[in-house]
């Protein structure tokens with residue numbers, strides 16, 4: 001700044017480590033209209049850190065015939081190491097949640113062992129936890145943990161198996177599957193021993209009936225129906241020997257003819273079987289009996305030739321064999 005009006009001139013000195021770069025008298029710039037034009041640029045070649053730089057300027061305002069000086073000294077500093085910028089990492093991909101899958105039958109029999117497993121997977125990682133539940137929990141025998149397990153269902157009904165899986169990112173997914181539990185129904189069957197003749201003892205035995213090993217038969221609940229099947233016969237023609245063992249019945253058919261026997265059994269699950277039924281043909285006491293499935297051709301062909309046609313033969317008729 002100046003209180004005068006110019007014109008102005010300026011003279012610059014510059015030293016590096018005491019050596020004049022612009023001469024001992026400096027370098028002048030003249031006839032300036034403004035002090036803002038008082039500039040001089042000099043490149044210091046081969047400058048290095050630690051070099052001492054000194055500069056001075058003297059300005060002159062001709063209108064007021066005055067001069068003013070200013071000087072500055074500096075040491076060239078070390079270039080600071082500019083750190084190499086870290087490359088911008090690509091954005092991390094969004095973690096993908098796992099997919100929960102349950103492998104289980106949709107229909108099972110009460111009491112049967114049921115194998116249930118996970119078919120779950122994680123598209124971008126691993127599954128680190130399996131959490132199972134079965135609803136309702138009452139009636140469920142056994143537990144599921146980890147990737148699989150075996151359970152059984154003691155009660156008939158509809159159950160929901162639920163699986164929540166957690167992946168290594170802490171993300172979860174849940175699947176559920178419905179299992180229909182059908183009753184464990186036993187199967188009735190009976191056989192007999194003894195001759196099927198008038199007033200001869202015949203033992204009917206239902207011990208060949210089937211039930212799941214988990215639900216033993218309740219033999220006391222066995223139901224027998226032994227009824228005449230030929231016209232002319234009545235219930236009085238059947239004698240049932242009293243017995244508390246319901247697994248078997250000992251009977252006498254008093255008259256020749258057809259009799260129908262059927263049985264049904266109950267197991268400890270409380271389920272009854274269907275009826276199992278057979279029809280017997282009881283012979284007269286002193287007739288010979290043959291034992292084979294019979295049809296209209298029984299008395300034809302070789303049979304007739306072997307035994308002659310004047311003798312009376314009877315066949316056992318096994319209906320619903």
Ligand SMILES: [Ca+2]
Pocket residue numbers: 095096097098122123124125126167168169171
């Ligand atoms: Ca994942």
